[in-house]
Amino acid sequence: MNETKLFKRTAISVNMLWIFVFVLVPNLMVVAISLVERDTVSFFRWVPTLANYRGLFDPIITKVFINSLEYSTVTTVLTLVIGYPFAWFLSRVSAHRRSLLLMMVIVPFWTSSLIRTYALVILMKANGVINSTLIALGLVKGPVSILYTDIAVYVGLVYSLLPFMILPLYAVLEKLDYGLIEAAHDLGASNFQTFTGVVLPLSLPGVMAGCIMVFLPSMGLFYIPDLLGGAKSMLVGNFIKNQFLTAGNWPFGSAASVFLIVIMFIMIGVYMVVMKRLNSSVIP
């Protein structure tokens, strides 16, 4: 075998093998194990069953899932509502100032979400900064409970995931040709019409990418309700974690994970369909 072939084969096979062994196989295992019976000694036995999926329709568990979907949906909407104008204004800042401002969004993007969640605990706890400030200002008499409520979970999720919404939005808005907006105005379109007819459709890929990057992880971030939420705040992630680490029920936990995988494929599927439509409509 000559050098070129050796190099080529090594480069390809190491990568393919790694992804195969540590991504494809484990994910297929999740699907397989979700379809077999539980075993208290060896975690599962190879007896096919749909009981794990039926178990997900138990009213108590369905409630957890619906709650979690609600958390994720509201978080996605909130990050979009806050993030879209932010990304738009950021893309309009003059180029030499933008570099630093963009950097200031990238830093929270990469900072550990656990550390950022912990920072919120300091702010929101009963004798925390927010309460001390409110009391000092005389706005409230005693500490208000913020921590261990639903609101704290929402603040935590939005705080953790907002950069994941902003960056894809910024990426498309920054490339947007401003001439198109001027053209729309010249042709008599109002601001609102320009937004719905020109800016929004062109930024749709960013909106969708942002929604995927917020919605999917928001169901798994189990430490956010753990640290900020009350007894009833639970995400699908908390449920899966409990099944694997407390209940030792691999098949049931796997079925819940398959639910997340299915949502992921649906979202990616919708994204690809919209992209295809968009490409064929913009470029004739």
Place this chain on the structure above:
Amino acid sequence: MRRFIGVSWLTAVYAFFYIPLLTLIVYSFNSAKFTTVWKGFTLDWYVRLFQNRQLLDAFFNSITVAVVSSIIATVIGTLGAFAVNRYRFAGRKVFFGLVHSVMMSPDIVMGISLLMLFVLMGVETGFLTLLLAHVTFCLPFVIVTVHARISGFDPAVVDAARDLGAGEFATFFRIILPMILPAVLAGWLLSFTLSLDDVIISFFVTGPEFEILPLKIYSMVRLGVKPEVNALCAILFLITLAAVALAHFLVTKESRQ
């Protein structure tokens, strides 16, 4: 008016991002132990941190995993990005699709799937399993970062090198690598940060014998706010800040050229 709305919107969001982090850093220097009322400046918590054997061990464990896994991911990922760009091979599209799906798939699914893989293969959870897991979630970021850079330049450069008699090896090390080096370094720094900060995946694949910092912090924070943790988190934030700033600098510098 519009300018006013823009500036206030940007300011409000930046305040939302940075007030909690700055508070964390400020209070890591606060001498009060139980309240968040400011009682005076102290370096006590940092001193205590460096006297806490367990935390220091966890810190070095985390750094070891982050350094080793980010180097492995960078080496493999750089070759992968090159292969995807230059060669046409069976399964190329599936491979690239899987790489992207890893970046999107929820951490918790990767965590439990790797846990099951390791348990069923009989690999004891600890350093090795953490390492394998961390390489796995860093790899796609390296491949995508480096691939973006490789596809940016003229393929004729490679053909010219080949025409002049360079082998694939020499072409890669002497032509490609120097050109993509900033992206490789950026990918490495980002992998390092990603590894150092990961909670969810590590939570499932680590063993009782091998403690790492994020999980140690998690278990401490669940029991309440502690001033040492403030100091620790402040240090970790500054490490992330330095790594990201450097990576950003490398990427923007190269795109300006």
